[in-house]
Amino acid sequence: MKSLPYIFSAVSLLAQNEAVRNPLTSPDDVSAGAKTFRSHCGPCHGLNAEGGRGPNLAAGIFYHGETDAALLKNISDGISGTEMPGLFYSPDRVWQVVAYIRSLNSASGAKPSGNSGRGETVFQEKKCTQCHRVAGEGGRLGPDLTLIGGTRSLNHLRQAVLDPNADVRQRYWVVNAATRSGTPQSGFLMNEDTYSVQFIDMAEQLHSIQKTDLSKFSVDKTSKMPSFKALLTERELEDLVAYLWSLRPKERER
Amino acid sequence: MKSLASLAVLLVALPAAAQVTFEQLRDAPQRNGNWSTYSGGYNGWRHSALDQITRANAGKLKVKWVHQMPTTHLVETTPLVVNGVMYVSEPPSNVVALDAETGAKYWRYARVLPPRINTCCGQVNRGVAVLGDRVFVGTVDAHLVSLDAKTGAVLWDVEVADYRNGYSVTVAPLVVKDMVICGIAGGEYGIRGFLDAYDAKTGKRRWRHWTIPEPGQPGSESWSGNSWKTGGGSTWVTGSYDAAQNLIIWGTGNPSPDWNGDSRLGDNLYSDSAIALDADTGARKWHFQFVPHDLHDWDAVQVPVLVDDEWQGSPRKLVYWAHRNGFYYVLDRETGKFLMGKAFATQTWAKGLDAHGRPIRLPNIDPTPEGTYVWPGVQGATNWYSPSYSPKTKLFYLAVWENRSVYRKGEQEYTPGNRYIGSVPMIDLPDDPGHGAIRALNPKTGDKVWEYRLHTKPWAGVLSTGGQLVFGGSDEGYAFALDAESGKEVWRMNTGGVIRANPITYLSKGSQVVAVAAGSSIFTFELAK
Secondary structure, eight states: OTTHHHHHHHHHHHHHOTTOOOSOOSHHHHHHHHHHIIIIIHHHHOTTSOOSSSOOSTTSOOTTOOSHHHHHHHHHHOOTTSSOOOOOOOHHHHHHHHHHHHHHHHHTTOOOSSOHHHHHHHHHHTTGGGTOEETTEEOSSSOOOTTGGGTSOHHHHHHHHHOGGGSOOGGGOEEEEEETTOOEEEEEEEEEOSSEEEEEETTSOEEEEEGGGEEEEEEEOSOSSOOOGGGSOHHHHHHHHHHHHHOSOOOOOO | OHHHHHHHHHHHHHHHHHOOOHHHHHHOTTGGGOBOSTTSSTTOOOEEOOOSSOTTTGGGEEEEEEEEOSOOSOOOOBOEEETTEEEEEETTTEEEEEETTTOOEEEEEOOOOOSOOOOSSOSOOOBOEEETTEEEEEOTTSEEEEEETTTOOEEEEEEOSOGGGTOBOOSOOEEETTEEEEOOBOTTTTOBOEEEEEETTTOOEEEEEESSOOTTSTTGGGSOTTGGGGOBOOOOSOOEEETTTTEEEEEOOOBSSSSOOTTSOSOOTTTTEEEEEETTTOOEEEEEESSTTOSSOOOOOSOOEEEEEEETTEEEEEEEEEOTTSEEEEEETTTOOEEEEEESSOOOSEEEEOTTSOEEEOSSOSOBSSOEEESSOTTOSSOSSOOEEETTTTEEEEEEEEOOEEEBOOOOOOOTTSOOOSSOOBSSBTTBOOEEEEEEEOTTTOOEEEEEEESSOOOOOOEEETTTEEEEEOTTSEEEEEETTTOOEEEEEEOSSOOOSOOEEEEETTEEEEEEEETTEEEEEEEOO
16 A cells, blocks of 8 residues: 555646646546446436536536646545545546546537527527526526526526426425415525525515414425426527527636 | 642642543443543433433523634534533544633644545544543544643554555544543445554553454355455444443444445445444454345444343343434343344335344345435434433434435445445435434334424434433534423524534533534533523
8 A cells, every 4th residue: 555645646746737638538448437427426416427416517617627637636636615525546547537527528519509699689588587697687586597508518408498397406496385374475495494494485585484483384396487398499499598508607818 | 838738739639630530431421510431421321310401491591602613524523521621522633622611722632634534424523532631532544642631742643544545533432441442434445344442551452353354253254255355344433331241332334335235245244233342352242233235334333322121021231222224223232132123214125124133125125227216315214423311211312314315336346545335325315305303212112202303304413311301403503402201392592503413411610511513613501590
């Protein structure tokens, strides 16, 4: 085990040099990396890196550094201040994971087929802004979409428009309640513990209520968003997806 | 001359006042309102006879003081209180000594750690042990350190195992006689588990009990090939001590790799077991394996609760054990014989237990590449956080999880110092997070007597007291007190941080105090005057 310290220092040295490129990029490396990924990364990032509790890694966007060296370091050591733990594998195995992730990025690198400018018009015309907010403009009830393209694949964006119920985050579950005096209360669940519930109602008012003050309380896990399947042409859909995909952090100045 | 004489008296008297002897740990671990071992005594009860705080007045509990730790790691520590000084481990591997009355700091031991630490689940520490004028702490770089109780100065520092191979110490050590008993963590790194005894004075190792036998030893036939070398069987939660039999009773962790057993065919003894060791030699007297050939990571890392009571008409030495696998067990403490078992939470993996306590497994429960849904989930129906037994109510209290996981089977290649787990299960299903509860069981039957339901799954242990209260905490940040007989809530407070630790109680200047870690702080509570 005497070699381990040298491996550790090798990782730090490699990671310090931003110009270091992944030496292991063969198809065999990619498939070895995929195996490691499915066992160790998939539970959070999705079996195909499409995202889940952890961000989508298939979109080619890495907020904590996009160079090979940064990926090596983040996968090896974890990312402090986040839930991302370190893999603590030898650099070879981590490089293979990097190769696998890069292979997804090139596969998913295909740009959306629609036109994002027209998609923005669709977004306005279909009144998406009633519930969704982009860069501070729009409603607060649905998810803020300012950076949504950076964290979702094209397929996921398309699915969200056509079948909102396919993936409803807990934050968008709906509270249906009534106070002891009989006043109905409804809104999007923000937090719930044993004794109380916090939600934002349809008029964007915040509520924090003790459960003992409620005569009725249930949580509906279906989405309040309608499907736009029948409301969009194929072209409008692809334009809208292209617009959503374009909502991402600006390329950093180099 | 008078003042010199009194100084001399002082010099002689002080060390004596600070001293904790083995006899005190054995016979009166809570003498003078102390809390001097992890579980408050060798029997593992986490019970205190203190009765100033009662069901009638607990509503008047308020914060006494708070100690905030300079740490970003999870806090799982149980504080000890000895003669007015509280000894607290701060993660990753530091120790602080506080005035138990005010929270003011006397000293801090800050360990310098190497840059890479291999811990599966956070760089945590569950507490310290004390003997004489010494404090003992295990470290995440797998050392055991003895500190001077008055100053925090290092008296000795020994390597338990090589941290670079995935070994770490997160357990609170247990002092037995003149020895420090220290367990090991690393079941997700393919370690070979053991329990160690060290000379409290010198740090010299007295014995090592390997939890995974080598070829030729009893139990070795339960491992295929060389899998015993990386077989896991960690010992990361403090055990109990039966002084009359001179037996250390300790739980062992999962076999490695966790969720893929293809390389370790057989029962994988003595993983997921209760083991009873002769305290002087470390020789195993008996064992009971809860989960043969475990594929779900259901460690037997619960505090053994040792009770002498009637069993079917005659007095018997018993062990009560609510296991991570969802079953509650009663064992004979002299032989390890299985006496009864019953599910205490929802489980879908076993039809029941046979006459020897061996689970009768249901089909289609093993992890698969696609994933298999099984109750309880990977963190178990209960886990490392302590249960409690009250001699007043004769009830067994514990924190329970009602949840399931998707168990996935994956690669299982071993390389030293790397994770060796065979995939990772989904702990929280996004649309089905499960819930939790504090439950009281009749320990003779395993029947549920009452339940205090929680919206979320608790990682905090419970404490019962002579005031007929059960103290607990939740991930929601609430510390609470329940009526020990009915489970009815009599007090709660939002601490603002997750509670992932066990409560204790002690006397300070004659008044009862309850302490528990919450967030990155120690909170203490007392009755409003």
